[in-house]
Amino acid sequence: MDAAAVIETENLTKLYGHQTAVDRLTLTVGEGEIFGFLGPNGAGKTTTLLMLLGLTEPTAGRVRVMGLDPARDPIRVKSRVGYLQENMGFYADLDARQMLRFVAELNGIAGRQAEERIAAALEAVGLAEEGRKKIAAFSRGMRQRLGIAELLIKDARLAFLDEPTLGLDPDATVRIMEMIMGLARERGMTIVLSSHQLNQVQKICDRVGIMIKGRMVAQGPMDQLAREKFGVGPEEFSLEEVYMKYFLEA
Ligand SMILES: Nc1ncnc2c1ncn2[C@@H]1O[C@H](COP(=O)(O)OP(=O)(O)OP(=O)(O)O)[C@@H](O)[C@H]1O
Numbered sequence: 445m446d447a448a449a450v451i452e453t454e455n456l457t458k459l460y461g462h463q464t465a466v467d468r469l470t471l472t473v474g475e476g477e478i479f480g481f482l483g484p485n486g487a488g489k490t491t492t493l494l495m496l497l498g499l500t501e502p503t504a505g506r507v508r509v510m511g512l513d514p515a516r517d518p519i520r521v522k523s524r525v526g527y528l529q530e531n532m533g534f535y536a537d538l539d540a541r542q543m544l545r546f547v548a549e550l551n552g553i554a555g556r557q558a559e560e561r562i563a564a565a566l567e568a569v570g571l572a573e574e575g576r577k578k579i580a581a582f583s584r585g586m587r588q589r590l591g592i593a594e595l596l597i598k599d600a601r602l603a604f605l606d607e608p609t610l611g612l613d614p615d616a617t618v619r620i621m622e623m624i625m626g627l628a629r630e631r632g633m634t635i636v637l638s639s640h641q642l643n644q645v646q647k648i649c650d651r652v653g654i655m656i657k658g659r660m661v662a663q664g665p666m667d668q669l670a671r672e673k674f675g676v677g678p679e680e681f682s683l684e685e686v687y688m689k690y691f692l693e694a
């Protein structure tokens with residue numbers, strides 16, 4: 445397998461009973477890339493992410509994440525990989541600092557180093573003033589930003605973001621997307637982002653994959669997919685139109 449690839453799968457497949465949730469997925473994501481993982485509800489996106497994280501075992505196929513097999517080495521994979529879930533569950537009783545201290549501890553970071561990282565992470569996500577506020581009192585947007593702070597504390601090399609802007613207002617959405625772009629461009633973090641907000645995806649992703657009924661029907665730079673479907677260049681298309689064309693033809 446390619447040494448520069450952070451994620452590589454080959455015919456990765458997941459069955460739930462007789463139902464095929466992910467069907468022979470072959471995917472490569474390179475270092476520092478922002479990959480947009482698109483597809484309708486029930487397409488198999490979350491199932492794919494769970495296999496990449498070692499949280500559910502593939503039925504068939506090969507998968508490597510930073511050279512490791514997540515099913516065999518889940519702890520090492522999880523220590524390097526961040527995961528922002530669809531519905532971020534936090535310990536609501538903790539305040540933001542306590543929560544991040546807990547994350548630091550889990551990752552073997554303690555003492556002054558932990559406090560410095562926590563302060564820097566809170567600052568970076570615009571929560572410096574909210575460190576002592578209970579997470580129970582956080583808005584959705586604040587919770588998502590706290591999730592990003594968690595990635596910074598861990599210094600994740602790869603992050604899976606499953607609908608990080610779900611339910612956010614337009615301003616909070618743009619802020620989160622800008623932060624995600626910063627993670628990749630300034631820190632070289634590799635990002636796999638699942639989202640239904642295609643106008644935002646179009647702004648920040650380098651490549652996208654479109655999964656429909658478990659099958660990746662298209663994969664590549666957006667202008668390439670646009671050209672395939674419409675024969676036009678990158679200026680003249682919206683990702684939404686391209687997506688709908690693949691969707692209707694699948
Ligand atoms: N634990 C499970 N047991 C049985 N079936 C499951 C399980 N998890 C997911 N599925 C099924 O697998 C398919 C893919 O689901 P998945 O959650 O991966 O889709 P998704 O692309 O993330 O959708 P969404 O955009 O709604 O989040 C669906 O048909 C779903 O019902």
Ligand SMILES: [Mg+2]
Nearest residue numbers: 489490491530
């Ligand atoms: Mg999902």
